[in-house]
Amino acid sequence: MFNSFRKCTQRLMSTATQPYPFSSVAMVSAPPPTPALEGLKAGKGLMPYLRQRLLSPEKLELLARFGRRHPERILPGSVLQVTSKHAPTAFTGVLLGIRRRGADTSVLLRNVINRTGVEVQFAVCSPNVKDVKVLMRAGGRGSEGRAGKRMRRAKLFYLRDSPDKMTAISAGMR
Amino acid sequence: MLRLWSFGTRPVFPRCRAFHSTVVSNATAEVESSSASTSTWTPTSVRTGLIARKRGMTVMWDNHGVRFPVTVLQLENCQVTANIKTVRDDQSEYHAVQVAASDRPLKNTTKQMLGHFSKAGVPPKRIVKEFPVTPDAHVPIGTTLSAVHFVPGQFVDVIAKSLGKGFQGTMKRWNFKGLRASHGVSVSHRAAGSIGAHQDPGRVWPGKKMAGRLGGERITTQNLTVVRVDSDLELIYVRGCVPGIDDAQVMIRDAKKKMTQLAHHNSAKGQFEKVLPKGLVKLPFPAGTKELAQALPPVIVAPSARVSDPFVPRE
Numbered sequence: 508m509f510n511s512f513r514k515c516t517q518r519l520m521s522t523a524t525q526p527y528p529f530s531s532v533a534m535v536s537a538p539p540p541t542p543a544l545e546g547l548k549a550g551k552g553l554m555p556y557l558r559q560r561l562l563s564p565e566k567l568e569l570l571a572r573f574g575r576r577h578p579e580r581i582l583p584g585s586v587l588q589v590t591s592k593h594a595p596t597a598f599t600g601v602l603l604g605i606r607r608r609g610a611d612t613s614v615l616l617r618n619v620i621n622r623t624g625v626e627v628q629f630a631v632c633s634p635n636v637k638d639v640k641v642l643m644r645a646g647g648r649g650s651e652g653r654a655g656k657r658m659r660r661a662k663l664f665y666l667r668d669s670p671d672k673m674t675a676i677s678a679g680m681r
Numbered sequence: 682m683l684r685l686w687s688f689g690t691r692p693v694f695p696r697c698r699a700f701h702s703t704v705v706s707n708a709t710a711e712v713e714s715s716s717a718s719t720s721t722w723t724p725t726s727v728r729t730g731l732i733a734r735k736r737g738m739t740v741m742w743d744n745h746g747v748r749f750p751v752t753v754l755q756l757e758n759c760q761v762t763a764n765i766k767t768v769r770d771d772q773s774e775y776h777a778v779q780v781a782a783s784d785r786p787l788k789n790t791t792k793q794m795l796g797h798f799s800k801a802g803v804p805p806k807r808i809v810k811e812f813p814v815t816p817d818a819h820v821p822i823g824t825t826l827s828a829v830h831f832v833p834g835q836f837v838d839v840i841a842k843s844l845g846k847g848f849q850g851t852m853k854r855w856n857f858k859g860l861r862a863s864h865g866v867s868v869s870h871r872a873a874g875s876i877g878a879h880q881d882p883g884r885v886w887p888g889k890k891m892a893g894r895l896g897g898e899r900i901t902t903q904n905l906t907v908v909r910v911d912s913d914l915e916l917i918y919v920r921g922c923v924p925g926i927d928d929a930q931v932m933i934r935d936a937k938k939k940m941t942q943l944a945h946h947n948s949a950k951g952q953f954e955k956v957l958p959k960g961l962v963k964l965p966f967p968a969g970t971k972e973l974a975q976a977l978p979p980v981i982v983a984p985s986a987r988v989s990d991p992f993v994p995r996e
Binding site: 526527528529530531532533534535536537538547548549550553554557558560561592593608609610611630632633634635 | 734736737739740741742744746748753755757832833834911913914915916928959960961962963964965977978979980981982983984992
């Protein structure tokens, strides 16, 4: 009975003045005030434009830092700390690789916890990911984090088989 | 002997053979009772579909934070060009709404098609398709259809020509197992193997599965959820994948299994809460038009169909 009351209030709050009569649970919003270019209605440049429409400015900024051309881009081999809403709430690890797919961009972090290698892949634009902090940057021009060694590869999967190199990176951290 | 049954006249109501007679009789009863311009959706009506272009895929996160893939479909001046009614020999009727999309240059359109489009009062289009409907779901000719025709939260079927794969072998085309990788197999690891018996029947059966052209055929992907509708750019975001290449023409209609069928069966059983998917009140009828889109908010998003948060463990 109390649950149904809660659901009732949630539904009422979702469509405050009932502007959309075809669904009682749909959420309505206004699109961001960007100039609608002529070609968009014909599909020209639609998908890159949709990335800006579907993501918040903070997420777009974070995406750009994992891009290829940002002046302070994050390179593989850096040590990152990712804070997320759900478990693991704070995970630190070496960036093994960046999977660039626009809004679906994800990063793979590896750490050795209690003598067990743990890898976590975080979707950068996910609402679960709150913050990404660079603890050590692997080369590149940046102000955040300590300076570390530049890696000569885009994907550092060889680190899975060399625990000594992993310990070397963690020693460089301390 | 006098045949008494031949004297009385059977009740003549238009029969649409594609739909059960009760569906059509209910739908026509609705038409007669209400005027043509203000028709409302009933659980037994079947409305028209749309033609859109598949623009690409991206990813979205729902209100719980769960990631799901979406396909972006965009309407390119989708307009109604004809309302079709055909009476068959056995007096049953076929009703359809003919829809055309994607404007085409005048110089590239044949004279025959130019005449057809000028009769409908629409600019020439690249693709013309029709959607079978019930008699109450006809749309005035020349109406520009909009993305708000579909309600976020509902299910749709998307029909398109699949990607062409060219001439393919039996393993890819028919999921044959092939032969072993070693142990004496010579030069035929991906071959089909035997194609028949011996002297009886002494031939290969017609329709034997063999290598050939794969893909490039009409495929229907059923029961995809409409997640979001942007009416300013006429975008429909549909959860999951859709056949065809980017910028391909696709047909979108209400899902036959999860919308049309369920609505009809549940209303016949009297379970009126189950007629539409959860949260849906009604559907734009006979179609969602450009005028209706101006009266509605520009961006409409459906919440997740999940009730509980998947990231919170259950007790």
